[in-house]
Amino acid sequence: MVHWSAEEKQLISSIWGKVNVEECGAEALARLLIVYPWTQRFFSNFGNLSSPTAITGNPKVRAHGKKVLTSFGEAIKNLDNIKGTYSKLSELHCEKLHVDPENFRLLGDILVIVLASHFGRDFTPACQSAWQKLVGVVAHALARRYH
């Protein structure tokens, strides 16, 4: 079980409380597809991904980004049992979606950068530290059921 200090929990939830899940989720997923174009391999049925503008405006990307970040919200509600929270999703990403877990780490890092650009100075080093830990734990939990 991961240990979260009171400070870390506070830093995570205070940022989360101000996050527009739809916007941030869409932006994080779009950036994943733009910055690491090979990740588009998982979204061949998403339609037009031919340019950063196309990706950013793509409604399927936006919708899926929202879905992904909403699921993050579940982790935040269950910081003491992230493993359990993601157990089924881990199996899904392995057995049905065939996603290399390295991609979870990439998306996590991108989410941190998106938060930094939205929150500016409020995204302090301590904040970043707590969130890097969170995205790392989520990535680990998602990879855990791979076989």
Next chain:
Amino acid sequence: MLTAEDKKLVQQVWEKVSGHQEDVGAETLERMFAAYPPTKTYFPHFDLHHGSDQIRGHGKKVVAALGNAIKNLDNLSQALSELSNLHAYNLRVDPPRFSSQLLAQCLQVVLAVHLGKDYTPEIHAAVDKFMSAVAAVLAEKYR
């Protein structure tokens, strides 16, 4: 790896933070030490408290080296050659693909904090590619 457009974007972004470059260096290092404690193992001789002169000084060095690289994007190998030797033979920091990922992540965060919306996906991609190229050059002589 870096297209002409990428090079332009990297130069643009660097210009946007010119004048704050020292702060960028210190903040990048500070964030790296906070978020990735194992990176501190390379600086047992440093005072790593917030605002330390050593962090500022070292941050300045790192940023100057990156600035130099950015002025020589067409010849990174040569521009970073000495630093490449230094990292491989003296410093022996774990292969730059790990340490640079962490340093690069923190640099990106600092740039995002400073530029907000102006830290567009295109700029993000270009900086990411640039830092990968730097890491690759620094790793060239490891073995």
